[in-house]
Amino acid sequence: xxxxxxxxxxxxxxxxxxxxxxxxxxxxxxxxxxxxxxxxxxxxxxxxxxxxxxxxxxxxxxxxxxxxxxxxxxxxxxxxxxxxxxxxxxxxxxxxxxxxxxxxxxxxxxxxxxxxxxxxxxxxxxxxxxxxxxxxxxxxxxxxxxxxxxxxxxxxxxxxxxxxxxxxxxxxxxxxxxxxxxxxxxxxxxxxxxxxxxxxxxxxxxxxxxxxxxxxxxxxxxxxxxxxxxxxxxxxxxxxxxxxxxxxxxxxxxxxxxxxxxxxxxxxxxxx
Amino acid sequence: xxxxxxxxxxxxxxxxxxxxxxxxxxxxxxxxxxxxxxxxxxxxxxxxxxxxxxxxxxxxxxxxxxxxxxxxxxxxxxxxxxxxxxxxxxxxxxxxxxxxxxxxxxxxxxxxxxxxxxxxxxxxxxxxxxxxxxxxxxxxxxxxxxxxxxxxxxxxxxxxxxxxxxxxxxxxxxxxxxxxxxxxxxxxxxxxxxxxxxxxxxxxxxxxxxxxxxxxxxxxxxxxxxxxxxxxxxxxxxxxxxxxxxxxxxxxxxxxxxxxxxxxxxxxxxxxxxxxxxxxxxxxxxxxxxxxxxxxxxx
Numbered sequence: 232x233x234x235x236x237x238x239x240x241x242x243x244x245x246x247x248x249x250x251x252x253x254x255x256x257x258x259x260x261x262x263x264x265x266x267x268x269x270x271x272x273x274x275x276x277x278x279x280x281x282x283x284x285x286x287x288x289x290x291x292x293x294x295x296x297x298x299x300x301x302x303x304x305x306x307x308x309x310x311x312x313x314x315x316x317x318x319x320x321x322x323x324x325x326x327x328x329x330x331x332x333x334x335x336x337x338x339x340x341x342x343x344x345x346x347x348x349x350x351x352x353x354x355x356x357x358x359x360x361x362x363x364x365x366x367x368x369x370x371x372x373x374x375x376x377x378x379x380x381x382x383x384x385x386x387x388x389x390x391x392x393x394x395x396x397x398x399x400x401x402x403x404x405x406x407x408x409x410x411x412x413x414x415x416x417x418x419x420x421x422x423x424x425x426x427x428x429x430x431x432x433x434x435x436x437x438x439x440x441x442x443x444x445x446x447x448x449x450x451x452x453x454x455x456x457x458x459x460x461x462x463x464x465x466x467x468x469x470x471x472x473x474x475x476x477x478x479x480x481x482x483x484x485x486x487x488x489x490x491x492x493x494x495x496x497x498x499x500x501x502x503x
Numbered sequence: 504x505x506x507x508x509x510x511x512x513x514x515x516x517x518x519x520x521x522x523x524x525x526x527x528x529x530x531x532x533x534x535x536x537x538x539x540x541x542x543x544x545x546x547x548x549x550x551x552x553x554x555x556x557x558x559x560x561x562x563x564x565x566x567x568x569x570x571x572x573x574x575x576x577x578x579x580x581x582x583x584x585x586x587x588x589x590x591x592x593x594x595x596x597x598x599x600x601x602x603x604x605x606x607x608x609x610x611x612x613x614x615x616x617x618x619x620x621x622x623x624x625x626x627x628x629x630x631x632x633x634x635x636x637x638x639x640x641x642x643x644x645x646x647x648x649x650x651x652x653x654x655x656x657x658x659x660x661x662x663x664x665x666x667x668x669x670x671x672x673x674x675x676x677x678x679x680x681x682x683x684x685x686x687x688x689x690x691x692x693x694x695x696x697x698x699x700x701x702x703x704x705x706x707x708x709x710x711x712x713x714x715x716x717x718x719x720x721x722x723x724x725x726x727x728x729x730x731x732x733x734x735x736x737x738x739x740x741x742x743x744x745x746x747x748x749x750x751x752x753x754x755x756x757x758x759x760x761x762x763x764x765x766x767x768x769x770x771x772x773x774x775x776x777x778x779x780x781x782x783x784x785x786x787x788x789x790x791x792x793x794x795x796x797x798x799x800x801x802x
Binding site for chain 1 (some may be wrong): 508515519709710712713714715716717718719720721723799
């Protein structure tokens, strides 16, 4: 998989973040560190209630729970769409509450985000949608010409380059969304219900894609309520219920060193 | 600065949102057209009012037996030692006599060579509103009522009080009314344009949200919108100016020859008017786009 290797190389070429180490490295080297994080909404609803967990580089983690359990709140906190009402969140050693509003866009460029409703720009082709993420960071035209076709090949969209989002199937749109999230090679990729609108077979395709990205060293966090999918993946699972962590474990038969192909075969085998 | 990129983004947005863009452009066109007609009208009106105000003068009558030395002394007093004086005009006994005689030959014919008129200075104040100050400086009010004079050669200082007051109050009302109308019109134009732009932005708020989530800075999103606003404003303004130009050549120019008001000297030149209108159209549209966007950037 040449494309994957290129991405591994590019990721290792990224300059190390220059930020000073956090004052409180509770979980040293953690990509995500939640320390008694609470989120209460003005309406009185509790989004999160003193939630603590740490996620380390290269992990593939599922965040599960029923609707309203706090999955989406966690995701929104991680991209600094909302602020916690208590506790601290560290991402790559950085305290999120210390990032000024003005600097939030620069922070978000280091976090890939995939949404349930894809959130593609409706007037732009697949190519332009992915290119926009690079243009935002000031990527040169050469940079774009170089990286975009590559990432679209990785996500299997080479033939849809000039289609508009509404000409694509749901699975294809989600692939574009993943491509856009990953084109900057962020060290962390978040996916909020990425398969929520997709049929099982297409979902497996998306999961396979996320797994492939995870194998390049990117930490991947997937929020989902698709328990069956989670069981099959056999990855670390953090279960939330009413804003509390009720389970944090590695599923049985955890197989970290699995190739993408083996992974796909296993995912489909379990169907019977 | 990636001006090229932002410009391309702006053009793409214009193409994709042809209908709202056209509505915004039409709004700019209409408001600029109205302003373009209204500004010269206001100017002509205030110009006419100012001309009337220019007629406000004070007369300084000298005593009958004032000689050359007195005249020179009073002239010096008026020109150098009295504040708020803009222009001093000397009308000698003989000039006044000739003038009156021309106006009223019968009455003055009977007088023969006898000249009852004094030397007079006509004073134009620097601002018509200061006429009373000039008068008080030359002829202060005496404690027991009536007036004293500051120079023995001055007999009396008058300023045709009733005329003056009428002129001042009327022209002030005219100026105030036109200023008020102009202010209201400008506010209405800005609101109208801002609202139209806001509508066209509202349709694209989801797009803005996605851009923010991908990590675009506020200005990265805003610049294309501002440029789009500038393009819309420039286009609308240009069309309006074109219409105004045609209107000027076809209607106003032939009329100026016959009606003095239209050719009032205080009206600004057409090129200047065009420049101001175009500048305002572009600036208001750009600012409207940039500011309206603020609400949607809070993601």
